Amino acid sequence: MMPAPHISLASKNDLDDILEIEINCFGAHAWTKEMFKVVLSDVTCKTFVYKDALGTTIGFSILRVVADEAEIDNLAIYPKFKRLGFGKALVEKMIANAKKAGATTMFLEVDTTSLPAIALYESLGFVKLGLRKNYYGTADAYTYSLLL
Numbered sequence: 424m425m426p427a428p429h430i431s432l433a434s435k436n437d438l439d440d441i442l443e444i445e446i447n448c449f450g451a452h453a454w455t456k457e458m459f460k461v462v463l464s465d466v467t468c469k470t471f472v473y474k475d476a477l478g479t480t481i482g483f484s485i486l487r488v489v490a491d492e493a494e495i496d497n498l499a500i501y502p503k504f505k506r507l508g509f510g511k512a513l514v515e516k517m518i519a520n521a522k523k524a525g526a527t528t529m530f531l532e533v534d535t536t537s538l539p540a541i542a543l544y545e546s547l548g549f550v551k552l553g554l555r556k557n558y559y560g561t562a563d564a565y566t567y568s569l570l571l
């Protein structure tokens with residue numbers, strides 16, 4: 424029987440799929456393969472991949488937990504799978520995982536022009552803390568937090 428769509432921890436075998444999604448979503452601002460490799464070997468980070476029943480990678484997310492603070496370091500859904508609830512499921516997975524690890528607050532930065540991401544985070548109760556000018560080169564970022 425084929426496994427249902429599911430979220431699991433990423434391995435090195437997922438790097439090419441993750442990179443393809445990253446480039447599709449962030450273009451010139453995409454992380455490099457080296458950056459993902461570093462994250463995969465960082466004990467404070469967890470990289471999650473969402474795969475469909477055929478094993479196709481739909482999206483991924485990166486959670487960092489240090490002491491009682493959690494941070495969403497990356498989140499992206501392959502364009503053709505957007506607006507189907509997968510991004511929300513990945514954020515909910517990170518929230519549950521961060522709580523389990525003992526975090527009490529979750530933080531993130533989001534490009535001020537990424538309206539779908541802002542809508543997603545606000546729908547889950549994240550509250551805007553402030554603005555970081557030129558956080559992404561010339562683009563500004565909002566900082567958000569959620570009490571876990």
Ligand SMILES: CC(C)(COP(=O)(O)OP(=O)(O)OC[C@H]1O[C@@H](n2cnc3c(N)ncnc32)[C@H](O)[C@@H]1OP(=O)(O)O)[C@@H](O)C(=O)NCCC(=O)NCCS
Nearest residue numbers: 448498499500505506507508509510511537539540542543
């Ligand atoms: C942000 C992103 C991850 C959302 O993933 P997604 O799977 O498409 O989102 P979901 O289907 O789970 O949406 C959940 C909720 O978020 C909000 N939302 C998501 N996309 C939206 C859009 N285009 N317009 C308005 N609201 C949106 C809605 O409230 C939605 O609930 P609804 O569909 O019941 O109305 C995806 O758009 C993406 O990969 N964007 C590019 C990368 C990016 O900006 N990442 C964030 C880095 S901080």
